């Protein structure tokens with residue numbers, strides 16, 4: 289596991305908001321809790337401590353049926369704001385209320401994953417991707433990096449959530465990259481199929497494979513896997529497109 293905990297610890301420090309950023313966030317979260325507690329689908333909103341970042345983050349427990357409709361079988365997800373409730377809100381992690389008292393290690397590791405995304409929002413680094421920018425391949429890479437960071441921290445500090453950890457640093461990086469790439473590819477496929485008919489697929493793809501290879505290299509992914517993922521990316525994309533069009537993936 290050489291290098292891993294040290295690198296992940298540096299990443300945690302890098303992602304921790306500074307005092308001014310955090311106090312602004314904390315204030316907005318407290319105002320939201322006062323204003324929007326119990327406004328459907330919110331059952332309870334709290335500031336919950338992250339054991340990794342040693343700060344509290346806005347966790348909003350919502351109605352289970354509402355959550356399932358929006359997020360399918362996810363355990364939690366992050367929204368940049370909850371303005372649909374007509375409330376001012378900072379970024380928040382949404383969790384089905386049935387998980388409110390869960391102390392299960394895997395679930396807590398998912399929460400820490402979401403706290404990584406909250407920090408990305410708080411620090412002004414948008415971890416989402418809507419592919420509406422001038423260069424959608426930049427969106428793709430930004431989203432890929434954001435997910436990689438979240439998985440890397442989640443699994444380094446929660447080895448029980450990632451049983452292959454003892455197999456070495458490379459396997460962990462490879463796994464995190466594959467999971468992040470899978471999510472980013474599905475997101476791009478969804479944008480192409482429904483959300484964004486204007487997306488210039490040809491232009492996006494022409495620069496994407498080279499950028500992908502470079503990004504995977506920076507993540508420390510093994511070189512054979514890096515080559516394979518970049519080369520086969522168009523195939524993964526087509527498969528994701530079929531899955532999305534068939535309605536097999538919700539998120």
Ligand SMILES: [Zn+2]
Nearest residue numbers: 401405435438
């Ligand atoms: Zn994530």
